[in-house]
Amino acid sequence: MTTRAISADHELVNTLPPASEGGTNIFSESERMQCVTCGGKVVPVDNAIIYNGKRYGHGIAYCCENFPACDSYVGSHKDGTPLGSVAGKVVREARKKAHAELDLLWRGQGSSKRQSVYAKMANYMGIPRREAHIGMFDETQCESVLHFVKDYKDKEAKSERKKNDRLQKKSAKSIT
Numbered sequence: 228m229t230t231r232a233i234s235a236d237h238e239l240v241n242t243l244p245p246a247s248e249g250g251t252n253i254f255s256e257s258e259r260m261q262c263v264t265c266g267g268k269v270v271p272v273d274n275a276i277i278y279n280g281k282r283y284g285h286g287i288a289y290c291c292e293n294f295p296a297c298d299s300y301v302g303s304h305k306d307g308t309p310l311g312s313v314a315g316k317v318v319r320e321a322r323k324k325a326h327a328e329l330d331l332l333w334r335g336q337g338s339s340k341r342q343s344v345y346a347k348m349a350n351y352m353g354i355p356r357r358e359a360h361i362g363m364f365d366e367t368q369c370e371s372v373l374h375f376v377k378d379y380k381d382k383e384a385k386s387e388r389k390k391n392d393r394l395q396k397k398s399a400k401s402i403t
């Protein structure tokens with residue numbers, strides 16, 4: 228295991244935006260976060276550390292202080308706040324898949340459709356809406372998102388069939 232890690236993490240923290248732009252908030256929020264894999268502290272880093280020397284977007288990610296020995300990290304929003312909790316590869320992949328599937332249910336249909344889908348998902352999973360963020364989910368919860376998506380699609384297909392049946396009956400009536 229290399230110890231490249233983030234021994235220079237203080238330096239990286241200092242490259243975060245100043246307090247006036249929320250830099251301090253970012254740090255204290257990350258400080259409160261703990262790695263679920265190893266219990267290490269979560270620190271904001273230059274994301275080039277994670278992505279093989281290539282910097283993406285605004286360049287901020289959050290990772291376990293024991294990275295790369297512990298492969299837990301999470302990207303960040305445009306404003307630099309973490310996308311969710313840090314996670315190892317398995318959970319990261321599970322979240323990616325869950326997100327891709329869930330997005331298909333509302334993408335291109337506006338934010339109220341998105342809200343409705345998320346509310347239904349929270350209900351299906353038995354969690355409060357405010358906790359319904361894939362970025363915070365573990366592997367089991369991501370699987371449950373996939374089940375929800377399937378259920379949702381089945382119901383949609385069913386009501387679509389009913390609608391078509393009604394239309395057909397209607398048109399059959401108007402012909403006779």
Ligand SMILES: [Zn+2]
Binds near residue numbers: 292293297298
């Ligand atoms: Zn860790």
